[in-house]
Amino acid sequence: MPSRPFRDLAHNSSVHSLGEISRPGTEESRVLEFVCIRCGVSYPADITIDSKGCARCRETAPANLRPVYADPAAHPLESATPSRSLWRFAHMLPCNAADAVSLGEGLTPLLAAPRIGAVLGVPNLAIKDEGRNPTWSHKDRFSTVAVSVARARGATTVATASSGNAGASLAAYAPEPG
Numbered sequence: 001m002p003s004r005p006f007r008d009l010a011h012n013s014s015v016h017s018l019g020e021i022s023r024p025g026t027e028e029s030r031v032l033e034f035v036c037i038r039c040g041v042s043y044p045a046d047i048t049i050d051s052k053g054c055a056r057c058r059e060t061a062p063a064n065l066r067p068v069y070a071d072p073a074a075h076p077l078e079s080a081t082p083s084r085s086l087w088r089f090a091h092m093l094p095c096n097a098a099d100a101v102s103l104g105e106g107l108t109p110l111l112a113a114p115r116i117g118a119v120l121g122v123p124n125l126a127i128k129d130e131g132r133n134p135t136w137s138h139k140d141r142f143s144t145v146a147v148s149v150a151r152a153r154g155a156t157t158v159a160t161a162s163s164g165n166a167g168a169s170l171a172a173y174a175p176e177p178g
């Protein structure tokens, strides 16, 4: 299947207007809280996420926060939907599929690579073709979640540090909310 330029996918039907969103941290959210990956302190699910990470660790050794999900034991495939994007796993993401800013990312193919596998001594080697994503990068997986959550939290601007494809990806997703 040939990949399509992201602009062809820009009006995906899963994109909704700002008035239809719900905020993470409500009863519909799967994120119960955020926890610092270094010191373990917890923050409420509706905390304003910025680039500064854990407030307690900020001055000494900046650390990211990780979400704590309502049902971390569930297998990702158990409740997957027929969606044609990674939002088929919305039950494992911090935002509802109905609120997603999606360009059709994910569901990229695994391509068999028997000749390379033979050289490397890896039987049944397969290569995940992430070039099939809307901006030809696996960074689209990040961008769809980041922009969806940012919009749900009322953000009007997103920014990232990037040496290339992450910035291009975020730029493709950021205009979608309107």
Ligand SMILES: [Zn+2]
Residues within 6 Å of the ligand: 036, 037, 038, 039, 040, 041, 054, 055, 056, 057, 063
């Ligand atoms: Zn901390």
